[in-house]
Amino acid sequence: MEKFTKRMINLAVVSVLLITTVTACGGSSDKNASKDNSGNSSTNVTETNKSNETTFSDISADIRGNAAPSAEQIEQVNTTLNDTYLGDIFDTVIPNDYSAYPFKESVTLDVWLPANSDIPDQNAHGIQKMVEKMTGIKVNFITPPLGQEADSFTLMISSGDLPDIIIDPGRYPGGLEAGVNDGAYLDLTDLMEQHAPNYSAWRNSDETRRKTTVTDDGRLLGFYGIAPYSEWTWFGMLIKQEALDKTGMEVPNTIDEWYAFLKKCQEVGYKNPLNYGSNYGQIFTGILNGAYGVWDWTFMDGNGKVQWGPAQPKAKEYLTMMQQWNKEGLLNPDWATADFSQRMASAVSNDTAVMMDSPDTMWSYWKTQNDIDFVGALNPVLNAGDKSATTYKNFMRTGTAAAITTQADNVEAAMAWLDFAFSKKGWEVYNYGEYGKVHLIDENGKPYFHKESYIYNDPDGQPISVALNKYRRHSWANIRDEHNSNPNIVAEGSYSGDIREYWTENMDTSVAVPPITFTQEEASREAELGNQLSTLRGEYFAKIIKGELSVDSYDKFLNEAKKMGLDEFLSIHQAALDRYNSR
Structure with a gap:
C-alpha cells in the first residue's frame, strides 16, 4: 500500500x-509515561x-x-x-x-x-x-x-x-x-x-x-x-408463547427435546416451525451446532488452545441431525438465502414458531407490532445435565x-x-x-x-x-450504555433485557475467544486462509444439510480444509491469543 x-x-x-x-x-523521566x-x-x-x-x-x-x-x-x-x-x-x-x-x-x-x-x-x-x-x-x-x-x-x-x-x-x-x-x-x-x-x-x-x-x-x-x-448475550432461541400453549410442551433443552417440540409444532399447524437462518449467518451461530461442540468458527478448548469448530469430532452427528430436520421441513426452506425482510415476514406468519434472533428485534416485530408474546430458550445441549454454552462473550468492547x-x-x-x-x-x-x-x-x-x-x-x-x-x-x-438506553430493552413491559440477561447468566462462555489482533504479516495470511476456509465450510455444510451431498462427504471437506492450511490458520490465532494474554 x-x-x-x-x-x-x-x-x-x-x-x-x-x-x-x-x-x-513536565518532562517526566519515566520512559513509559x-x-x-x-x-x-x-x-x-x-x-x-x-x-x-x-x-x-x-x-x-x-x-x-x-x-x-x-x-x-x-x-x-x-x-x-x-x-x-x-x-x-x-x-x-x-x-x-x-x-x-x-x-x-x-x-x-x-x-x-x-x-x-x-x-x-x-x-x-x-x-x-x-x-x-x-x-x-x-x-x-x-x-x-x-x-x-x-x-x-x-x-x-x-x-x-x-x-x-x-x-x-x-x-x-x-x-x-x-x-x-x-x-x-x-x-x-x-x-x-x-x-x-x-x-x-x-x-x-x-x-x-x-x-x-x-x-x-x-x-x-x-x-x-x-x-x-x-453486555448481555444478544442472540439466541426465541419461541412464540402460543406455540408452547398449542403444543402443551415446556421449553425444550436437549436436541432430542427440540426435535420433539418442532415435530409437535408441525402437528398443530406451524408448517416450517424453526426459522433457522439467512444470508447473514445464523446457520453457523453455535446455537444448534454448539451442542455438538461444532462451533461456527474458532473457540477455546479446555486447555485454552484455539480450535476450529467445523473440524470437531461430532461434526457428522450434527450434520446428520440437520439434514434430517431440513428433510422433514422443520426449517424454513429459504434459510440459505432469506434476507432480513423475508425473515421478519416469516416470523409473524403462522408458519413459524421459533426464531433464532435478537429478543430486541423480536420485541419490535413480534410483540410491539403484532402482539405476539415469546420466551427465550438456552442454547440446546446434547445430553440432559450438560451446561448450555456459547462462543459469544462481550469483553466490554x-x-x-x-x-x-x-x-x-x-x-x-x-x-x-x-x-x-x-x-x-x-x-x-x-x-x-x-x-x-x-x-x-x-x-x-x-x-x-x-x-x-x-x-x-x-x-x-x-x-x-x-x-x-x-x-x-x-x-x-x-x-x-446498552442495558439502560436501548429502548427495546427499557420500554414499558419489555422483557427483551430479561431474556438476554437470562442467557448471559446461564450459559458457559469459557469457549469464547477474546478480541485478539494479528501482526501485519499474520493479518494478510489469516484473511486469505479464513476466506478460503469460510467458503469451503459454507459450501459443504449447506449442501450436506440440504441433502445435496451425503454426510460422509464431510470427510472430504475436512481433508480439503487441512490441505488448505487449517493448521497454519490455527497457529496464527494461537499466537495472537498468547500475545493477548500477555498484554
Whole structure:
C-alpha cells in the first residue's frame, strides 16, 4: 500500500502535539509515561477529573425528577456542558474533563461513516447538532449510498484522498493496525493521554477495558466503543408463547427435546416451525451446532488452545441431525438465502414458531407490532445435565471504532471531538439523545425515556427499531450504555433485557475467544486462509444439510480444509491469543 501524499505534513502536526505533550507532562523521566497505563484504577478517573475540573452551578434540583422542564432548562441541558444533574450509576465514575471545549479555533472535520437506513442525512442528526454546540467543533459526515459502503471504502483508500476521521476503520485490508502500519491512520499512543483525557481515563479504569483497547505491543491506534459492563448475550432461541400453549410442551433443552417440540409444532399447524437462518449467518451461530461442540468458527478448548469448530469430532452427528430436520421441513426452506425482510415476514406468519434472533428485534416485530408474546430458550445441549454454552462473550468492547487518518488537518480537534463521547455529558448525549423530547432525568440523576419520548412516539410514525437510531447513537465509538438506553430493552413491559440477561447468566462462555489482533504479516495470511476456509465450510455444510451431498462427504471437506492450511490458520490465532494474554 502506497503511503499517503500528506504524510509528512501531518507528521509535522503530530510532532508539534508531541512537544506540547512532553511540556505539559513536565518532562517526566519515566520512559513509559506516555505508553499504555495499565496500573490505573477507578480512583484515577476521579483524580483526573479533579485536576481538570470545570466549575458549573449545580442545577440538580431543577433537573432531577422534573417531568415538565421549561424551555430555559431544556436549552441549558442541551447546549451546555453542565453535567451536575447526572448521577454516578456505574461502579466506575465516568470522567468529565471538558477543558478542551469550546475548541480554541474554528474547525470542520470530515468524517466518513457507513450508511444507516434509519438516518437519511447524518449531518442533520440531532445528536450531531448537540455535540457541535457543546464542543465548538463542526463535522461534515461523508456517507456512501446504502449498500455501497465496501466499494466506497475501497475507492477512498486506493485514491489516497482521506477524510480526517474514519468510523469503522477495521474495514481496512488487514484491519485497523494494518491501516496504521501502512500510513493511512495515525498511531495515537503518545497523544492519547494529553488530547483524549476522558477516553484515557475510561479505558484505564478497568483491566478488561484496558486490555481490549491496546495492541499486543502496547500501542493505542484508535477510539473503541467501550461499555461500562459486559453486555448481555444478544442472540439466541426465541419461541412464540402460543406455540408452547398449542403444543402443551415446556421449553425444550436437549436436541432430542427440540426435535420433539418442532415435530409437535408441525402437528398443530406451524408448517416450517424453526426459522433457522439467512444470508447473514445464523446457520453457523453455535446455537444448534454448539451442542455438538461444532462451533461456527474458532473457540477455546479446555486447555485454552484455539480450535476450529467445523473440524470437531461430532461434526457428522450434527450434520446428520440437520439434514434430517431440513428433510422433514422443520426449517424454513429459504434459510440459505432469506434476507432480513423475508425473515421478519416469516416470523409473524403462522408458519413459524421459533426464531433464532435478537429478543430486541423480536420485541419490535413480534410483540410491539403484532402482539405476539415469546420466551427465550438456552442454547440446546446434547445430553440432559450438560451446561448450555456459547462462543459469544462481550469483553466490554462494543459499538464501533474510530481512527484519525494521516491526512487530518487538525489532529488535536479530531481527538477532542472523539474524546467528548467518553465524558459524562457525552455518555448522556450519545445514549439518550435530546433532553426533553427524547429523555428526562430521574430523581437519582439517571437519564430515561419518558412515555411521551420521541423514541416511543415518533412524529413520523416510525417504530422503535428505527427511532433508536434516529434519536440517539446505537453503535458508536462511545461509552455505550446498552442495558439502560436501548429502548427495546427499557420500554414499558419489555422483557427483551430479561431474556438476554437470562442467557448471559446461564450459559458457559469459557469457549469464547477474546478480541485478539494479528501482526501485519499474520493479518494478510489469516484473511486469505479464513476466506478460503469460510467458503469451503459454507459450501459443504449447506449442501450436506440440504441433502445435496451425503454426510460422509464431510470427510472430504475436512481433508480439503487441512490441505488448505487449517493448521497454519490455527497457529496464527494461537499466537495472537498468547500475545493477548500477555498484554
